[in-house]
Amino acid sequence: MSTPDASFLAASLPSILTIGGMALVTYLTRAAGLAVMSRITVSGRLERFMKAIPGAILASIVAPSALAAGPAEALATLATALVAWRSSNLPLAMAAGVAVVLAMRFALG
Amino acid sequence: MRTHSDLIRFSLPGLLAGFRNCLPVALGVAVYGVLFGLLARQKGLSLVETQSMSLFVFAGASQLIALDLWSRDLPVLSLILTTLIVNLRHVLMGAALSPWLTRLKSNQAFGSLFFMTDESWALTLGRMVEDKRLAREPDGAFLLGSGLCVYVFWNLSTTLGHVLVRGLDDPAKYGLDFAFTAVFTALLVGLKPRRQDILPLLAATATALVCARLLPGKWYILAGAVAGGLAAALGPVPTSPPTSPPAPAPGSTTRQP
Numbered sequence: 001m002s003t004p005d006a007s008f009l010a011a012s013l014p015s016i017l018t019i020g021g022m023a024l025v026t027y028l029t030r031a032a033g034l035a036v037m038s039r040i041t042v043s044g045r046l047e048r049f050m051k052a053i054p055g056a057i058l059a060s061i062v063a064p065s066a067l068a069a070g071p072a073e074a075l076a077t078l079a080t081a082l083v084a085w086r087s088s089n090l091p092l093a094m095a096a097g098v099a100v101v102l103a104m105r106f107a108l109g
Numbered sequence: 110m111r112t113h114s115d116l117i118r119f120s121l122p123g124l125l126a127g128f129r130n131c132l133p134v135a136l137g138v139a140v141y142g143v144l145f146g147l148l149a150r151q152k153g154l155s156l157v158e159t160q161s162m163s164l165f166v167f168a169g170a171s172q173l174i175a176l177d178l179w180s181r182d183l184p185v186l187s188l189i190l191t192t193l194i195v196n197l198r199h200v201l202m203g204a205a206l207s208p209w210l211t212r213l214k215s216n217q218a219f220g221s222l223f224f225m226t227d228e229s230w231a232l233t234l235g236r237m238v239e240d241k242r243l244a245r246e247p248d249g250a251f252l253l254g255s256g257l258c259v260y261v262f263w264n265l266s267t268t269l270g271h272v273l274v275r276g277l278d279d280p281a282k283y284g285l286d287f288a289f290t291a292v293f294t295a296l297l298v299g300l301k302p303r304r305q306d307i308l309p310l311l312a313a314t315a316t317a318l319v320c321a322r323l324l325p326g327k328w329y330i331l332a333g334a335v336a337g338g339l340a341a342a343l344g345p346v347p348t349s350p351p352t353s354p355p356a357p358a359p360g361s362t363t364r365q366p
Contacts, residue, residue, distance in 0.1 A: 019166065020165070022188060026168050049338040050204060056310065057201060060332070062290055064318060065290040090235075090292065090295050090299075
């Protein structure tokens with residue numbers, strides 16, 4: 001015979017395992033980069049690979065929504081880039097991008 | 110062995126600077142947090158389950174994808190495996206921050222990394238690049254500060270979505286879906302790419318575009334990043350420092366015979 005507490009725990013076990021497992025693997029991905037890099041010396045090709053990673057990640061995050069979502073998004077990306085380049089002000093660039101995308105979506109129906 | 114002089118600062122002002130700089134982005138994140146809370150309730154997740162995920166997993170994309178797979182008979186292993194794959198891009202992100210993180214005490218670095226998201230990673234990277242350009246001493250607590258900012262807003266908003274919100278407009282109606290594209294675009298511009306960066310950036314962009322079309326989830330980010338890295342590693346070696354054509358020294362001009 002099981003107490004109500006135990007049966008509650010048994011019923012919750014799959015979701016506890018799932019969320020615990022998700023948390024564990026997510027932290028492992030967050031920690032792995034530093035764990036590896038602090039153990040190796042980087043030079044030559046690997047150094048050039050690593051130096052290109054930040055820009056490549058940002059370009060990859062942006063590419064589909066900037067270039068493949070439509071003319072409104074493409075123009076808004078251009079506007080964001082211009083404001084960011086001229087002002088170096090992140091909130092301003094973000095607001096400009098959102099404003100242009102709204103205006104363009106409205107204009108294009 | 111590391112000597113103390115290698116270590117960089119890890120201060121409260123640095124943490125607060127990270128928190129403050131991240132506020133506009135965290136507000137955008139919160140819109141999606143509300144959406145996640147709402148969807149989680151509709152999927153039948155309890156408040157405790159929803160919040161445990163936000164508190165311990167703390168990864169927006171994989172949490173939303175997990176809802177898709179959530180069902181009465183929980184596919185425990187495929188949920189965990191999917192989460193791992195969706196978050197593999199963090200490996201490269203953490204590695205990209207390692208020039209600074211290796212100069213922190215390891216509990217500071219590995220503690221901060223728990224809170225690293227796409228947004229706080231990008232802001233921190235931008236900050237560190239700017240510090241270098243301005244010859245300003247970096248503060249390692251910036252990553253933790255910006256990460257905590259996203260953490261607080263994400264957790265408050267997922268609770269709000271689960272408990273209170275009964276229906277939600279599509280964020281796209283207000284252009285908020287574009288806020289993230291705008292942030293990452295501005296941060297990319299802030300990296301001030303040089304001539305030798307053009308080929309890797311083009312390789313990343315093209316690969317991401319193709320993979321976003323062909324592959325599910327966030328594979329396109331990892332694929333694009335690797336393509337960009339490979340283009341830089343295998344492409345032409347940049348001449349450093351960038352040289353202007355050498356000016357002929359006075360009197361050294363030799364006439365061709």
